[in-house]
Amino acid sequence: MALLGKRTRIEQARQFLSGGAVPRDDSDDELGYEDFPWEWIYDETSGSQNTDNVTPRKRKAVPALASKRIVGARMGSFVCRQGDTVLLKAEGNQAWVGLICEFFEDEEEGEKMAKFMWFSSEKEIRSKSTKRTDFLPNELYISPAFDENPLASINGTAKVLSLEDFQRLYPTGVKKSSRDYGKIFVCRRGCNTRTTTYTPEFKWEDIYSGAADIPALAEFVESKTKATRKRRRAPKEIDDRDDFVVPDSDDDGAPKTPKKRRRLNDAATPTSSRQSPAARKFLTPTHKRIVIKKQLEFTPLGTRVLSPSALSSPFQIARNQLHVSSVPAALPCREEEFSAVYSHLEAAITDGSGSCIYISGTPGTGKTATVREVVAQLHASVQAEELDDFIFVEINGMKVTDPNQSYSLLWQALREDRVSPSHALELLEREFSTPSPRRVPCVVLMDELDQLVTKNQSVMYNFFNWPGLRHSRLIVLAVANTMDLPERTLSNKISSRLGLTRITFPGYTHDQLMLIIQSRLEGVPGHIVHPDAVQFAARKVAAVSGDARRALDICRRAVEIAETEAIVRETEGEEGQPPTPSRTGRNKGKTAGRSLNDAGEPDAILQKRAGPSGRKGVVTIATIKQAINEATSSPLQQALRALPLASKVFLAALLARIRRTGIGEAVLGDVVDEMKKLGLMSQLQPVHEYLLTAVEKDEDRTEGGVAGTSASAQHLHPSTPLKHREGASKTTDAKAARALGIASAAAELAEAGIIGVEARHGERVGRVRLGVAEEEVRLALGDDAEVKGLGVAS
Numbered sequence: 001m002a003l004l005g006k007r008t009r010i011e012q013a014r015q016f017l018s019g020g021a022v023p024r025d026d027s028d029d030e031l032g033y034e035d036f037p038w039e040w041i042y043d044e045t046s047g048s049q050n051t052d053n054v055t056p057r058k059r060k061a062v063p064a065l066a067s068k069r070i071v072g073a074r075m076g077s078f079v080c081r082q083g084d085t086v087l088l089k090a091e092g093n094q095a096w097v098g099l100i101c102e103f104f105e106d107e108e109e110g111e112k113m114a115k116f117m118w119f120s121s122e123k124e125i126r127s128k129s130t131k132r133t134d135f136l137p138n139e140l141y142i143s144p145a146f147d148e149n150p151l152a153s154i155n156g157t158a159k160v161l162s163l164e165d166f167q168r169l170y171p172t173g174v175k176k177s178s179r180d181y182g183k184i185f186v187c188r189r190g191c192n193t194r195t196t197t198y199t200p201e202f203k204w205e206d207i208y209s210g211a212a213d214i215p216a217l218a219e220f221v222e223s224k225t226k227a228t229r230k231r232r233r234a235p236k237e238i239d240d241r242d243d244f245v246v247p248d249s250d251d252d253g254a255p256k257t258p259k260k261r262r263r264l265n266d267a268a269t270p271t272s273s274r275q276s277p278a279a280r281k282f283l284t285p286t287h288k289r290i291v292i293k294k295q296l297e298f299t300p301l302g303t304r305v306l307s308p309s310a311l312s313s314p315f316q317i318a319r320n321q322l323h324v325s326s327v328p329a330a331l332p333c334r335e336e337e338f339s340a341v342y343s344h345l346e347a348a349i350t351d352g353s354g355s356c357i358y359i360s361g362t363p364g365t366g367k368t369a370t371v372r373e374v375v376a377q378l379h380a381s382v383q384a385e386e387l388d389d390f391i392f393v394e395i396n397g398m399k400v401t402d403p404n405q406s407y408s409l410l411w412q413a414l415r416e417d418r419v420s421p422s423h424a425l426e427l428l429e430r431e432f433s434t435p436s437p438r439r440v441p442c443v444v445l446m447d448e449l450d451q452l453v454t455k456n457q458s459v460m461y462n463f464f465n466w467p468g469l470r471h472s473r474l475i476v477l478a479v480a481n482t483m484d485l486p487e488r489t490l491s492n493k494i495s496s497r498l499g500l501t502r503i504t505f506p507g508y509t510h511d512q513l514m515l516i517i518q519s520r521l522e523g524v525p526g527h528i529v530h531p532d533a534v535q536f537a538a539r540k541v542a543a544v545s546g547d548a549r550r551a552l553d554i555c556r557r558a559v560e561i562a563e564t565e566a567i568v569r570e571t572e573g574e575e576g577q578p579p580t581p582s583r584t585g586r587n588k589g590k591t592a593g594r595s596l597n598d599a600g601e602p603d604a605i606l607q608k609r610a611g612p613s614g615r616k617g618v619v620t621i622a623t624i625k626q627a628i629n630e631a632t633s634s635p636l637q638q639a640l641r642a643l644p645l646a647s648k649v650f651l652a653a654l655l656a657r658i659r660r661t662g663i664g665e666a667v668l669g670d671v672v673d674e675m676k677k678l679g680l681m682s683q684l685q686p687v688h689e690y691l692l693t694a695v696e697k698d699e700d701r702t703e704g705g706v707a708g709t710s711a712s713a714q715h716l717h718p719s720t721p722l723k724h725r726e727g728a729s730k731t732t733d734a735k736a737a738r739a740l741g742i743a744s745a746a747a748e749l750a751e752a753g754i755i756g757v758e759a760r761h762g763e764r765v766g767r768v769r770l771g772v773a774e775e776e777v778r779l780a781l782g783d784d785a786e787v788k789g790l791g792v793a794s
């Protein structure tokens with residue numbers, strides 16, 4: 001019984017930590033094998049008068065005893081007190097060493113807890129280049145890191161000494177046979193292991209003699225392990241100093257729109273990375289910083305490297321900058337969303353708490369780009385020592401073949417260890433329900449969440465649920481296209497319990513799309529895109545979807561068209577063709593490449609160059625029209641537009657269903673229901689007629705209504721061997737023929753690869769999904785006269 005209790009306690013206290021903990025060869029456990037409960041030791045002498053520097057947390061103290069100060073804790077014969085250094089159980093035979101700062105009762109969890117200040121071993125220092133080489137086998141660094149852990153994680157006492165005292169007391173080292181073996185440590189420096197900055201050497205007994213010294217010790221380690229520290233200074237003060245970059249004048253300290261090369265906190269807090277390295281290095285022996293003038297830095301001419309874009313034509317630069325895969329220098333029109341995501345993430349990382357943010361919005365509204373930018377800015381803050389370290393991992397529903405792989409990816413991010421999904425799930429469950437000192441927060445971006453839901457809801461449930469577990473420090477950013485995916489897939493009861501923070505990204509208006517395109521064209525020389533063209537593209541896209549990706553794609557294609565035209569024109573000119581009236585004398589005789597490289601030409605020249613049609617070599621409204629036309633006249637687009645009405649309505653219904661559920665696939669029967677709804681709503685005579693007849697006939701066919709349709713669609717598929725056509729066998733051929741309207745539409749679409757149908761014999765739940773991009777269907781049928789008004793464009 002006692003042994004079982006002991007095991008539970010150790011299980012509970014397991015740290016599952018690697019690297020950094022102190023190896024312990026002995027398995028001796030001072031706490032014995034009896035599972036006594038932990039009891040508080042109160043300060044009987046001082047009563048409610050707190051003279052000590054260290055006060056317990058009244059907030060969490062047991063109410064009846066709130067006036068008494070907790071100074072220690074007892075478990076059987078084991079006693080530890082505030083200010084003591086103790087061992088905390090780590091994975092295997094390892095232990096962490098922590099200094100007990102305060103005790104408190106966590107009422108929510110009904111657990112006795114303590115706040116620890118950590119010692120670190122050299123193993124915890126990740127940077128090999130800045131790691132000291134003079135560390136001793138039992139040396140620890142006191143670190144400016146704190147954690148709260150249950151008393152159950154305490155595993156014995158530790159003794160910390162100065163090097164002098166250690167050598168005096170143990171001149172030949174600690175013998176393996178000694179009870180003190182593995183429990184005596186030397187501390188002569190403090191270290192911030194994340195930044196690998198050390199305090200100057202000290203004598204431990206000089207700086208620490210007991211609980212009363214904790215605040216001073218914390219302050220000392222904190223202040224001495226930061227090369228430079230954020231200190232909010234007035235702009236004037238910054239201006240007066242030579243060694244800082246002058247921040248932008250629009251600083252108000254609040255998170256700003258993401259802009260490259262200007263970190264979010266730059267202006268609010270001058271950080272170490274903004275100082276010259278020299279200014280950071282120079283300290284007096286008493287550790288006062290010497291501010292020196294920033295060294296003049298220049299790059300020798302011989303090694304000056306031009307960026308590739310500098311060598312490109314304006315067209316190439318524009319194409320590159322408009323490309324959707326290029327990372328924009330700024331994300332205009334997403335200021336609010338950026339701030340919301342940033343502050344949530346920053347707060348969660350700082351507090352060491354878990355959090356789950358659900359981000360929704362239609363495609364191309366900048367969800368992924370914004371989250372990535374936030375994470376990049378937070379990483380910059382970590383580099384500048386303004387934020388605690390965190391792990392970031394991106395899991396994309398489109399890129400995993402099985403949603404369960406998400407578990408392996410998360411575990412790999414946490415531990416750099418590849419395991420199977422089922423094993424990873426086990427490990428993650430255990431990890432997140434186990435207290436662990438210094439667990440680094442982990443931010444997970446779950447992109448294209450819809451795809452992870454389709455196959456297995458437990459994946460989404462777990463990722464939404466884990467952040468709520470007390471020890472997880474997991475921050476999930478779930479990105480999806482629909483607002484109510486959690487409710488639809490997890491039931492209202494569960495999803496409301498999860499307490500998700502929701503952020504919605506609205507579609508861009510045409511003004512916003514204009515701004516986005518213009519910002520991408522910033523720095524492109526030669527005014528090669530006419531402002532009217534930008535406006536036209538923005539209007540066209542905003543009318544259909546508000547999708548920045550589409551707007552950028554159209555503009556990029558338009559630039560390509562203009563570039564080709566310019567080259568053709570130049571070549572024609574070179575081959576002795578009479579120059580066009582627009583050709584300026586300056587350009588005459590130049591090669592295509594060189595003449596196109598003219599940067600900064602005034603608009604007038606470009607307009608002239610554009611020729612009588614007003615478009616050669618410049619992107620105009622006509623070029624945009626051509627680009628849109630091309631995009632909508634690809635073979636796929638043409639095939640989609642040439643589909644029979646039944647197939648178009650089927651696609652419109654499938655799209656509506658997918659959009660409504662937020663899931664990338666739908667039950668065939670539901671699509672037919674959707675068709676009925678569309679038929680009722682539609683003002684279009686042909687749709688109305690078609691649907692009422694086709695659906696009614698279909699309903700006649702089987703009592704289940706949609707079942708018959710599903711079966712028909714699946715089993716009338718030309719690729720299905722006749723003998724396997726269960727649906728057909730269930731009904732008479734005549735009935736099947738009557739239902740052929742919808743069934744054959746589905747079969748035809750499946751054969752063309754426009755949809756995929758997953759046949760489930762004898763069931764009513766055959767599933768159907770799009771086999772082409774949703775965007776292609778929207779583009780082709782969005783303004784198709786036959787199905788206009790069925791919501792394909794929205």
Ligand SMILES: Nc1ncnc2c1ncn2[C@@H]1O[C@H](COP(=O)(O)OP(=O)(O)OP(=O)(O)O)[C@@H](O)[C@H]1O
Pocket residue numbers: 323324325326327328330331332333334361362363364365366367368369370480481516548549552
């Ligand atoms: N405000 C913006 N400024 C500049 N570029 C933007 C902006 N919003 C989106 N983009 C660009 O549009 C493209 C699509 O953006 P993103 O991938 O973030 O959209 P999304 O909402 O995540 O779409 P999906 O749901 O399809 O994944 C990217 O190239 C991105 O850089």
